[in-house]
Amino acid sequence: MPEPHPAEPYTVAALYQFRALPDPAALREELRALGEQLGLCGTLIVAPEGINGTVAGSAAAVAELRAFLLAAGFEQMEYKESQASEQPFKRFKVRLKKEIVTLGVPVAPRERVGTYLDPHEWNALLADPDVLVVDTRNRYEVKAGTFQGAVDPEIDSFREFPAWVDEHLSGAEGKKIAMFCTGGIRCEKSTSLLLQKGFRDVFHLRGGILKYLEDVPESESRWDGECFVFDGRVTVGHGLREGGAVMCHSCGWPLTTEERQHPHFEEGVSCEHCFHRTTDAQKAAFRDRQRAYETGQR
Structure with a gap:
């Protein structure tokens, strides 16, 4: 499916539903094939307890994915759409896990919640x-x-x-x-x-x-x-408008304009929150990664 027209924003869909799945591996393969066919990017997590994830693509592609999930029995999905001026993900992944969000202790959200x-x-x-x-x-x-x-x-x-x-x-x-x-x-x-x-x-x-x-x-x-989001937008504000933060690709912290003026900030390498937690060798590797990204070698 074609990418959105340059003048059109990408549609970003965040979704989840707790629902017992008898064969999550089979659903993973179906979603992987569909996502690649539709040209989607993002991550979906499939587990015996349900589905969770965020994807982005053209409005038509996201709508087709939603229609597939509804037909597959996910009628009670918590589903939200927002917009991004650029594709906020680099690739499409469907992961098979034990939990769709990892708490690490057994609970029963399908039976009892607040x-x-x-x-x-x-x-x-x-x-x-x-x-x-x-x-x-x-x-x-x-x-x-x-x-x-x-x-x-x-x-x-x-x-x-x-x-x-x-x-x-x-x-x-x-x-x-x-x-x-x-x-x-x-x-x-x-x-x-x-x-x-x-x-x-x-x-x-x-x-x-x-x-x-x-x-x-x-x-x-x-x-x-602002609200941190797990994609290239980093944060969103009221009305789900794209925020002003930039992520430190070394530690993941969302950085304000002021924090990016700090002496320890180096694009793709470090910020004031992680500068003292990485070695010189690690920073050198991060610089190589950043140069490769900037020159389109990734």
Whole structure:
């Protein structure tokens, strides 16, 4: 299928659904063939518990993928579209994994999850001083932006979240807990985890931050900053407009304009967050990689 016309933006679709799959390997092969045929880029994850991923391509190609998934039984997909001026992914991959988002402990998000709140209901909950609001994302995501008053667990991967709950929320089982993430999928598992541990009043933002930024006018927003996304756009803002951050390709941190003026920032090599964590040999390798990228040798 042809690429979008230069004047047309790319359509970016983020999707997931927890659904028992009897043969995830077979679905992976079907999706791999379809994605290549349609000229899509991005990553889809298939597991026995369902599907998750973000892809980008022409509007027609993304629509055809969605139609395929609906016909394959994913009628309850959490699905969001946004736009990108350039292709935000380099290639198309379909990965077969044990979980579509890795928590590392068994939970049952298809059977038991927290109370869903739509974006405008979420604002009302945030105004309740008795509610503990928890950001379930990784620390580099939180750095780009978060909700006012939210707790940052300062984790480097979602696998660390259960241990954080045991250490920091023990004894708070009777408290109202509200959790959020980028698109909603991590909160499906995190709310299921808390309910499994005896928490009673557990809430999560339906559709995640992306749905909130799409639906809630900036004048009514409780969101500060931009939302980190796992593609070439790096961040998006209200209305899902492309943000202003640039990713450090050494450590993955989203960098503001001011941070890119720091003496330790070198495009594709280092930033102030990782400069002292890599060796001279590693930085030299990163420079070679960056030169190859800039000259089109990759």
